[in-house]
Amino acid sequence: MLAAVAKPESASIRSAKAGTLETLATRSGISAATLSRVLNHPHQVRAPLRARAERVLRDAGYVAHGAARSLASKRSRTMGAIVPTIDSALFAGVVEGLQQAIHVGGYQLLLASSRYDLEQEASEVRALLERGVDGLMLIGSAHAPETLAMLRRHGVPFVTTCHHDATAAWPTIGWNNERESARIADYLLDIGHRRFGVIAGIGAGNDRAADRLTGFRGALARRNVRLADAAVLERAYSVPAARQAMAALLRLPQRPSAVLCGNDILAYGALQECLWQDLRVPHDISISGFDNIEMAAHCRPGITTIAVPAAEIGAMAGRALLQAQQSEGSELPAHAFVELELIVRGSTAPPPVLPRGAAKTRRGSVSSPTQAVAP
Amino acid sequence: MLAAVAKPESASIRSAKAGTLETLATRSGISAATLSRVLNHPHQVRAPLRARAERVLRDAGYVAHGAARSLASKRSRTMGAIVPTIDSALFAGVVEGLQQAIHVGGYQLLLASSRYDLEQEASEVRALLERGVDGLMLIGSAHAPETLAMLRRHGVPFVTTCHHDATAAWPTIGWNNERESARIADYLLDIGHRRFGVIAGIGAGNDRAADRLTGFRGALARRNVRLADAAVLERAYSVPAARQAMAALLRLPQRPSAVLCGNDILAYGALQECLWQDLRVPHDISISGFDNIEMAAHCRPGITTIAVPAAEIGAMAGRALLQAQQSEGSELPAHAFVELELIVRGSTAPPPVLPRGAAKTRRGSVSSPTQAVAP
């Protein structure tokens, strides 16, 4: 079956009837300027005239012409956001929160995705700048030099989220990924683990993934726990990739008693692989995640993780951007630091007592808390 | 710490240096018209001049002013999309696919969410129309009359996805929810189930949810299987809501041997509740979903469901919208019908033989295949 894709009856972008302010002005006797004022600064128009104008507008079914409006007012009433991918529980939550927040200010959201590629991000920034966004939200601290240059030149207010960087020249809204992931590692160390594996996100162009890995490494190093290179795997955030990585870790001569994952997707995949191989989690092996996506709470066992308030982060970004509109050139609280919560679930427990584990321990020692995993 | 949200050094939306075509024209000796042509219709300008113009543009770091451009050309190079919520694996996938598809045409995505509210949707449609979107994607067939009226008046090309309606005056891209859900019900009937429970999405303002429920009902009716009112629950798409619903179903005097769920989130919650109550799935009870979100494949047992190619749906919508731009007023293939696949996983199996189930069967009959669940 063939049908037009809802084609206009007139070639014009707006139907002839729809009318411009000019049209309505001549037709109603109220000047276009007043009509415009009623739309933008209602209290500047005295009540009776305003009421009349409102009726005229409503009766005509008037819909403003955004482009003309932006051109004249230098504001698009549109905010931009660029995320690595929309198809992620974390970023979808952030975007949803952002869009709800700017919505209350009458703003719309121009959304793009960078696919974890900083060049792509730069190109999207340019595209959104061309569309005249009044503000912009980006993810993380790693950006192409060109991105920052364009942003600076245009002077568009922007914030970055899901990380924290007190030294950044712009506001950041989020948490310290390195510190938080160190926290999970510390927790596992505290309950006795000494042999670790890591399934991290791919660090290239992804500061959050890189920082989380750095956090894992740092925490272990501070407790003199060695982490072999072969026990650290970087993988794309997908369940199959994580399963494959976990399978590799399980093949290591010194099987880890705990596997730190860069996010919950990776943790979930790791968990599935263990269950598949009839390993008991957490009895045989502990697994931790990051983000606290819905699945982490609902799978069995639940995944020990760090809870990230995705929607709230987005909402904070939205409010900051909104605020930047009003306070033209004024100072704003920046670098919002978000406290995260460690959520302990069933995927982690103290390591097995390894009584018969002599074969796996280098010196056959049964309890050497600072003993590291061999390469 | 206080810091400006990346405030412009100049009050203007664009830095003084950035330059307009006019500026560049006087500065370079090439007219603004030619510069514009180089940007929009390069082949209309002879190579040498074009090359020079391109250098001028590049050296100046020229970034077009979208509003001015839209005003003059009557095209915004922007597509709109309104989904019930972004924070859903299905819609996130659709949006991601849509944005990738329009990206190849140089279009950006203006995204809004309706929160499953048709009035809200109408308001967002209006906002996007004001922003001058060149095309629009909506979800489903249920829309406020006002929504359709505005769309018609503006003549903006639009498509609706995730449903199929051959009678619609605009293109629809998707599948027949009623038919597909009937398919799942038929499958469960085929393997022997006769006592059903249903956990449906909330049908008000959500044609997909309503259609799926209709499909379940229809399939059972055609096989003369009764479905008690008490065995049909409508719930928001959330795991806790689904768990609560499943708990209610399990309390029914005639416990269902199979529970049809409106989507995978509901199925997942239902599954969790069963596991929680130490029921074996599918041995004691079968559960089915819809959408085939990632979790459905990876939980244990996996959820029997209908696979929806979310990203592909979005991409199809994007391509249709793109096509509508070029073929001004021409005919387009519409009502794309997408075939879905039934994926059988571990959450469904033939019903228990109920040998000792006399207490639960009204007439104590052991095998009455067409016997329905009592109210």
Add this chain to the structure above:
DNA sequence: TTGAAAGCGCTAACAT
């Protein structure tokens, strides 16, 4: 092929 000129529809000074 290129340039000059006329808007696109609105907002914001500027008058009154």
Add this chain to the structure above:
DNA sequence: ATGTTAGCGCTTTCAA
């Protein structure tokens, strides 16, 4: 408080 006027920066006839 309201109307008149002058652009906003671009695209697109229209001339040359």
